[in-house]
Amino acid sequence: xxxxxxxxxxxxxxxxxxxxxxxxxxxxxxxxxxxxxxxxxxxxxxxxxxxxxxxxxxxxxxxxxxxxxxxxxxxxxxxxxxxxxxxxxxxxxxxxxxxxxxxxxxxxxxxxxxxxxxxxxxxxxxxxxxxxxxxxxxxxxxxxxxxxxxxxxxxxxxxxxxxxxxxxxxxxxxxxxxxxxxxxxxxxxxxxxxxxxxxxxxxxxxxxxxxxxxxxxxxxxxxxxxxxxxxxxxxxxxxxxxxxxxxxxxxxxxxxxxxxxxxxxxxxxxxxxxxxxxxxxxxxxxxxxxxxxxxxxxxxxxxxxxxxxxxxxxxxxxxxxxxxxxxxxxxxxxxxxxxxxxxxxxxxxxx
Amino acid sequence: xxxxxxxxxxxxxxxxxxxxxxxxxxxxxxxxxxxxxxxxxxxxxxxxxxxxxxxxxxxxxxxxxxxxxxxxxxxxxxxxxxxxxxxxxxxxxxxxxxxxxxxxxxxxxxxxxxxxxxxxxxxxxxxxxxxxxxxxxxxxxxxxxxxxxxxxxxxxxxxxxxxxxxxxxxxxxxxxxxxxxxxxxxxxxxxxxxxxxxxxxxxxxxxxxxxxxxxxxxxxxxxxxxxxxxxxxxxxxxxxxxxxxxxxxxxxxxxxxxxxxxxxxxxxxxxxxxxxxxxxxxxxxxxxxxxxxxxxxxxxxxxxxxxxxxxxxxxxxxxxxxxxxxxxxxxxxxxxxxxxxxxxxxxxxxxxxxxxxxxxxxxxxxxxxxxxxxxxxxxxxxxxxxxxxxxxxxxxxxxxxxxxxxxxxxxxxxxxxxxxxxxxxxxxxxxxxxxxxxxxxxxxxxxxxxxxxxxxxxxxxxxxxxxxxxxxxxxxxxxxxxxxxxxxxxxxxxxxxxxxxxxxxxxxxxxxxxxxxxxxxxxxxxxxxxxxxxxxxxx
Numbered sequence: 085x086x087x088x089x090x091x092x093x094x095x096x097x098x099x100x101x102x103x104x105x106x107x108x109x110x111x112x113x114x115x116x117x118x119x120x121x122x123x124x125x126x127x128x129x130x131x132x133x134x135x136x137x138x139x140x141x142x143x144x145x146x147x148x149x150x151x152x153x154x155x156x157x158x159x160x161x162x163x164x165x166x167x168x169x170x171x172x173x174x175x176x177x178x179x180x181x182x183x184x185x186x187x188x189x190x191x192x193x194x195x196x197x198x199x200x201x202x203x204x205x206x207x208x209x210x211x212x213x214x215x216x217x218x219x220x221x222x223x224x225x226x227x228x229x230x231x232x233x234x235x236x237x238x239x240x241x242x243x244x245x246x247x248x249x250x251x252x253x254x255x256x257x258x259x260x261x262x263x264x265x266x267x268x269x270x271x272x273x274x275x276x277x278x279x280x281x282x283x284x285x286x287x288x289x290x291x292x293x294x295x296x297x298x299x300x301x302x303x304x305x306x307x308x309x310x311x312x313x314x315x316x317x318x319x320x321x322x323x324x325x326x327x328x329x330x331x332x333x334x335x336x337x338x339x340x341x342x343x344x345x346x347x348x349x350x351x352x353x354x355x356x357x358x359x360x361x362x363x364x365x366x367x368x369x370x371x372x373x374x375x376x377x378x379x380x381x382x383x384x385x386x387x388x389x390x391x392x393x394x395x396x397x398x399x400x401x402x403x404x405x406x407x408x409x410x411x412x413x414x415x416x417x418x419x420x421x422x423x424x425x426x427x428x429x430x431x432x433x434x435x
Numbered sequence: 436x437x438x439x440x441x442x443x444x445x446x447x448x449x450x451x452x453x454x455x456x457x458x459x460x461x462x463x464x465x466x467x468x469x470x471x472x473x474x475x476x477x478x479x480x481x482x483x484x485x486x487x488x489x490x491x492x493x494x495x496x497x498x499x500x501x502x503x504x505x506x507x508x509x510x511x512x513x514x515x516x517x518x519x520x521x522x523x524x525x526x527x528x529x530x531x532x533x534x535x536x537x538x539x540x541x542x543x544x545x546x547x548x549x550x551x552x553x554x555x556x557x558x559x560x561x562x563x564x565x566x567x568x569x570x571x572x573x574x575x576x577x578x579x580x581x582x583x584x585x586x587x588x589x590x591x592x593x594x595x596x597x598x599x600x601x602x603x604x605x606x607x608x609x610x611x612x613x614x615x616x617x618x619x620x621x622x623x624x625x626x627x628x629x630x631x632x633x634x635x636x637x638x639x640x641x642x643x644x645x646x647x648x649x650x651x652x653x654x655x656x657x658x659x660x661x662x663x664x665x666x667x668x669x670x671x672x673x674x675x676x677x678x679x680x681x682x683x684x685x686x687x688x689x690x691x692x693x694x695x696x697x698x699x700x701x702x703x704x705x706x707x708x709x710x711x712x713x714x715x716x717x718x719x720x721x722x723x724x725x726x727x728x729x730x731x732x733x734x735x736x737x738x739x740x741x742x743x744x745x746x747x748x749x750x751x752x753x754x755x756x757x758x759x760x761x762x763x764x765x766x767x768x769x770x771x772x773x774x775x776x777x778x779x780x781x782x783x784x785x786x787x788x789x790x791x792x793x794x795x796x797x798x799x800x801x802x803x804x805x806x807x808x809x810x811x812x813x814x815x816x817x818x819x820x821x822x823x824x825x826x827x828x829x830x831x832x833x834x835x836x837x838x839x840x841x842x843x844x845x846x847x848x849x850x851x852x853x854x855x856x857x858x859x860x861x862x863x864x865x866x867x868x869x870x871x872x873x874x875x876x877x878x879x880x881x882x883x884x885x886x887x888x889x890x891x892x893x894x895x896x897x898x899x900x901x902x903x904x905x906x907x908x909x910x911x912x913x914x915x916x917x918x919x920x921x922x923x924x925x926x927x928x929x930x931x932x933x934x935x936x937x938x939x940x941x942x943x944x945x946x947x948x949x950x951x952x953x954x955x956x957x958x959x960x961x962x963x964x965x966x967x968x969x970x971x972x973x974x
Binding site: 096097098099100101103104107108110112113145146148151152154155158159161162165187188 | 928931932934935936938939940942943944945946947948949952953954956957960961
């Protein structure tokens with residue numbers, strides 16, 4: 085069986101071969117790129133994440149407005165093929181600078197990223213498969229898991245207080261061993277350190293993952309892999325506001341923007357632990373009033389098919405009704421240990 | 436209708452306003468006041484107001500005179516002008532033409548007598564802005580006190596004669612005062628005049644003398660003007676055509692175009708014996724049947740002698756004219772420039788990228804005065820005016836080929852042009868487009884707004900014609916601009932393909948790890964050589 089690397093190289097070569105073949109058979113070459121517009125996004129109820137619909141955009145070499153895109157695409161494809169061949173990766177920013185030496189340019193980084201995504205969608209491969217890495221590192225992981233990254237073996241319990249940082253090339257990492265029963269991901273590094281200090285990893289036999297806001301691709305890939313490969317349940321605990329809700333939801337059901345790779349990134353079985361509107365009431369948490377933009381966002385979420393569960397609908401409506409939001413760290417009102425000693429056990433029990 | 440009666444009337448009013456003096460004293464003065472003396476005191480009435488305008492008017496009077504004289508004699512006009520700066524606001528002007536010349540005895544009459552002849556003429560003429568050449572002589576004398584020098588070459592019984600004359604104007608007597616006179620050898624007919632002026636100023640502005648010459652050339656492509664400016668730079672405006680415009684014929688005025696004053700004037704100067712014959716011989720479209728009708732309605736005895744016509748009677752007749760139906764006035768008297776000649780003039784001076792001209796059919800305004808509107812649009816090249824770094828649109832107004840350089844804002848032509856929705860014709864902003872708009876009104880009677888004769892009254896029929904004419908040619912310009920734009924796009928399109936097709940196939944070959952295929956056929960297929968451009972060049 086071919087590995088992902090060989091599959092990617094073959095697909096890239098195929099793209100070039102198809103263009104050459106068209107020319108040889110007197111056809112104006114064109115490539116089909118699955119449309120990534122919102123109108124081509126379909127929420128797959130069975131898979132529980134967004135997938136791309138079947139609409140395609142055609143890029144023809146005979147069209148003056150599309151020909152430049154094709155030129156950019158074959159260049160990026162060649163660049164990517166070389167990266168894979170030489171076992172290197174490059175960031176999108178590096179790609180952008182490398183393109184300065186090409187016979188076709190990118191107007192800006194945005195345009196460059198777009199062509200990268202086109203290539204992903206077209207070939208059905210992820211950006212990481214193409215050797216193109218995001219700028220930022222993934223989340224921090226603390227807990228009893230041993231990983232193999234190249235020649236290095238990493239114990240996420242012995243990698244310092246900030247734990248192991250998920251590498252952008254997470255697909256190259258192997259899970260060697262672990263002794264945990266679950267994974268708890270939290271939105272902020274503040275909460276991450278709180279859980280580490282209170283030894284939550286021991287108390288709950290868990291990996292602690294510090295998301296650092298919206299989860300990076302690598303983080304989501306990591307969560308997906310521990311969930312499916314190690315059969316660990318994944319819990320997400322964020323701030324009690326629409327933004328916290330959505331960070332959890334992107335982990336669970338994938339993002340609209342990356343619909344073409346959601347099958348590798350979404351973890352539909354992951355559970356949202358809190359903070360919910362009910363938590364705010366039940367635990368009588370210190371709150372901030374919802375801002376206009378918060379209310380607007382909550383109303384948007386209500387229309388989003390990913391939030392169609394009764395659970396979500398109730399919580400969102402409740403939050404709009406009380407007009408309040410609360411941060412994770414507001415549990416400190418009852419002492420620093422409260423979240424680990426009381427809140428998490430109660431919530432995990434309820435799951 | 437060229438006539439100065441209105442000015443004569445103003446003359447009698449003027450001295451009274453100047454100061455508080457005894458009436459008898461005033462009357463004494465009034466009796467002595469000749470036309471020249473009057474205008475000496477009121478030079479703004481000659482159009483000489485402002486330093487720039489004064490010089491432009493001088494250029495106008497001399498150039499117009501030369502053009503008229505040459506055309507009348509069937510000569511292609513050629514004028515040499517040399518303007519030397521003596522000091523600030525002090526110039527010497529040398530002006531020479533190749534016209535038929537002026538016989539010795541008439542020289543001082545032409546240059547020193549105001550109202551040399553005043554008769555009622557209903558003829559399309561360039562017309563005077565002020566009082567013609569004598570006005571220029573007066574201005575020269577008033578500002579510098581210097582005499583005028585004239586050299587005239589003319590033919591007497593096919594023999595070429597030449598005379599050189601130095602003279603002043605005797606303002607009190609309204610005639611010339613010859614200081615020196617001698618016969619000279621000349622090699623051709625024509626008049627050369629040398630004048631000095633103070634309180635005038637040469638300017639390159641839109642109202643200045645240079646622009647006046649430039650515009651004159653556009654409307655008179657059969658003329659040649661060689662102009663040396665005060666810096667010594669010589670401009671040669673060559674003629675763009677060898678066709679001398681035909682002389683306009685005098686036509687009888689239309690009943691709807693005359694005033695009571697005009698009728699009285701005609702009655703005074705006629706050799707006819709009765710009202711009846713006066714009217715039929717002096718007005719167009721006036722039959723005996725019509726006279727009977729008028730006689731019946733007004734109750735005036737049309738067998739009376741013209742000299743006995745009373746003001747009230749004239750008024751009554753004119754009033755009746757307005758309510759009667761007459762055939763439109765004859766248009767034989769109108770000689771437009773013609774589309775071809777306008778185009779030649781505009782091409783020669785503006786060297787435009789595109790030009791389109793139109794001469795409309797004759798129309799009438801006020802029911803009885805016929806006129807023709809001609810328009811031209813030039814785009815690109817030297818069209819428009821350079822203001823700083825930018826090209827601005829310019830409007831060139833003409834009346835019977837004479838440039839109207841002042842009072843643009845109040846002119847009906849300007850108003851009509853500005854009321855056009857230029858956006859509809861591909862010109863987003865008329866003010867800032869490299870466009871020259873030409874508009875010429877041809878008429879025996881151009882309805883000027885004021886004595887300065889620099890702006891045309893906003894008569895609805897005239898404005899409508901200006902609009903229609905200009906809109907018609909604007910549509911052609913729009914077609915051209917669209918075709919040009921399309922051609923440019925086609926060219927860019929081809930360039931894009933020529934750039935990217937080889938690049939893509941090279942990269943695709945590297946990607947596929949195959950050889951670069953033969954792609955000339957493909958390139959031709961996608962490029963589609965621009966056709967529109969060829970079409971334009973074919974035209």
